[in-house]
Amino acid sequence: MTLSVTIDHRLGNFRLDIAFESAGGLTALFGRSGAGKTSVINAIAGLIQPDNGRIVVDGTVLTDTRNRVFVPVHRRRVGYVFQEGRLFPHLTVRRNLVYGRRFAPDAGGMAEIDQVVGLLGIGGLLSRRPIHLSGGEKQRVAIGRALLARPRLLVMDEPLASLDEPRKAEIMPYIERLRDEMRIPIVYVSHSIAEVARLANNLVVLADGRVAASGAPAAVMSRLDLFPLAGQPEAGAMLATTIAGEDARFGLTVLRTAAGELRVPHLDLAVGTALRVRIRARDVMIALVRPEGLSALNVLPGTVAEIGAADGPVVEIRLDCAGEPLIARLTRRSIETLGLLPGRPVYAVIKSIAFDSHAFAGTLPGGGGGADADMMLG
Amino acid sequence: MSSLFALSPDELTAVRLSLWVALWAMAASLPFGLGVAVLLARGRFWGKSLLNAIVHLPLVMPPVVTGFILLLLFGRRGPLGRFFADTFGIVFAFRWTGAALASAVMGFPLMVRAIRLSLDAVDRRLEDAAATLGANAAWVFVTVTLPLILPGIVAGMILSFARSLGEFGATITFVSNIPGQTQTLPIAIYVLTQVPGGDLGALRLTLVAVVISIAALFASEAIAYRATRHGAAS
Known part of the structure; x- marks a missing residue:
């Protein structure tokens, strides 16, 4: 066609x-x-x-x-x-x-x-x-x-x-x-x-x-x-992932991406299933060194690829994580404090519970949008 | 000894004739009423407002004037009267057919208005939807538009029928007052009020007219209700 x-x-x-x-x-x-x-x-x-x-x-x-x-x-x-x-x-x-x-x-x-x-x-x-x-x-x-x-x-x-x-x-x-x-x-x-x-x-x-x-x-x-053109406050990036395995003890599912592994709340999908995950810019934090003593489970290394036009106190920046794009929303103050510039290596930190059913683009068995709020709170 | 409820044979004839004339007036004007309503609601053509004015003329002109114009056009020597007599063998002058024609003309604007209003209320987007499913314009009209305007059509028919039952001026001017041929119920009542001792007969016919009118109203309500329940109006 x-x-x-x-x-x-x-x-x-x-x-x-x-x-x-x-x-x-x-x-x-x-x-x-x-x-x-x-x-x-x-x-x-x-x-x-x-x-x-x-x-x-x-x-x-x-x-x-x-x-x-x-x-x-x-x-x-x-x-x-x-x-x-x-x-x-x-x-x-x-x-x-x-x-x-x-x-x-x-x-x-x-x-x-x-x-x-x-x-x-x-x-x-x-x-x-x-x-x-x-x-x-x-x-x-x-x-x-x-x-x-x-x-x-x-x-x-x-x-x-x-x-x-x-x-x-x-x-x-x-x-x-x-x-x-x-x-x-x-x-x-x-x-x-x-x-x-x-x-x-x-x-x-x-x-x-x-x-x-x-x-x-x-x-x-x-x-x-x-994002401003499309009138979207919900900026975010899409990652191609596959189900890599289970973290059965904690009820987590491990996703493999080109940039590294992500741990997300349990998904009832077979190992090897391809899944598109949308990660909202507001759920991504940036660190200059690999963080330790942090509750967030998902840390992906990458480099700053682009810093968006500053319009107000908030700026979106695009990271390149081993070829996969990731968007983070930061204050302009943080960008200046961290000295972020294109090419600078950083670590992106994503809380596991940021992954709600909105994030998953594939077919989720029984996945209902109604459960969003619960998953985000949980 | 005449009673209030026993109609004389002449009165019965007038009632039957009235119903017959009204039914014919309603049925014969329906296709034209639908066509003109569609033209007025959907058409874009030169002279549309002229057509609209002509259709509405019987509503605003004195009925006697309409009757006289009908006499000029459809009388024995009128151009249209001769045409219909020669082509279809239909004679209007001083016949029940003439009474039906007069009634139809008088009721026509009411019928067209009712159908046109319901056409205006049809959601054109449903017709677009039907077209995207492969239906051509004629099929869309028959399967979508027509069912949706059914309540309007029924209302128009009832209005035309009721107007026919009440028609007096145009009828008596056009086809006169011939018992059994053109003496409809209103004319019979009028004649009875003009003769000594005719009051009781006039009262009887008046009761009949009231009963028929109420029945027509109930019928239209029932049909409109059914049409609505079937989802024509949501």
Whole structure:
């Protein structure tokens, strides 16, 4: 699957001028509200016709203003999961789900419906009407409805934004299964860094109608200059880790990273499982010498790679820990006191209990966002 | 000896004719009412406000004027009257069909308004959602828009029916007062009040009119309730 998007579109005073490509998986469009994210997927779905632009999915040209190509919405086969679900209120869940079936050229039989219903866990809802569904159930039905129309591409517009934390945690595993089991390419709009960290293979950061950065999430998210653009107070870096073993006596799990080992509260995962861990900048302390007599279990050696622009008393700095990025948030005073400069070797200190379920991007069995607060306190 | 509850054969004829005329007026104007409501709610074309004005004319003009215009257009020698007689074999002048036409025209603005209001209330984003699932515009209209505006359509039909039952001025001007052919309930009541000893008959027909009106109201409430419960309005 390849997706290539170029859009130049004017909406009143706002100008959207973006281009990005994706080779499949889940591409997250990330940025603060008003950055133009929804306009981009509306253009992909054909709900808006850009002034200038070209949108190609797998070699099929959907929009090409130069050659006057504009495939109408209903022939695009771009599944759309809207922020508010948009289920048909006059139809039962079952009839909502099969609404797009008659237009799907290669629709499978009941088996496919059963598969999607099973995947999304909505088997018990089929005879209900949308008004009797919870927010999370509505979103799962909306995802199923889009899937069963057999789209070549799925676009999702902040599908979790209207849900509370437990409901978000309820849906995220399903989106991961779409990405990994159904192998359907997804363009996912979000302004939540936790969602992006957990779901995206490919990250496009939008700011004021332009692409501020794009690429692999770990690389993009370690760039200090992007957090203010994206309106994110929760700066942080992503580390690729694997489960190395157990510290059974203390109920800890040992993760291996390129920079060294991390001990985190017990994770019910097999040794060797790959796991993406997001470490928030505010959970990282910096020491000039390897600290001793300290309660924190995780100390990673590294060097200062970049010191962010000072804006107020707080500064973010990026460390290079054996090739892995780590972001720390310090006061400007600490930077001066420690004499931090790019190239300076330091030690990053991370408390084990800083690892909450937000931090883990892989599938956690039974991992619920609702447990966040408990884990952080514990 | 006539009683309060036994209708005379003539009165019964007037009641039957009124119901028949009102049903036809309602049914025949429905497709046009729906079409015009869609045009007005969704269309963008030159002359839209003109169409809107023409549709609403019967609401603001004296009914007698509307009746007279109908007489000019659909009378035996009227251009449209001749056209319908020659092409479809439908004659309006001094027939029950003319009474139905007059009723339909008088009720038309009410029907269009009711349907148009419900169309305006439809969440267009649901129609977008249907399009992303592969449905073309016609299918979206039939499977999403139409079910959602059903309460409005029902309300429009009831209004048209009720307006037909009450139609007097346009009908008597256009098709006169022919018992069994164009003498509808209101006209029959009027005639009875003009003859000596007709008061009891007028009262009987008045009671019938009240009963029919209340029944229509209850029917519309029941249908609207069902439509709402089925989730058309959330």
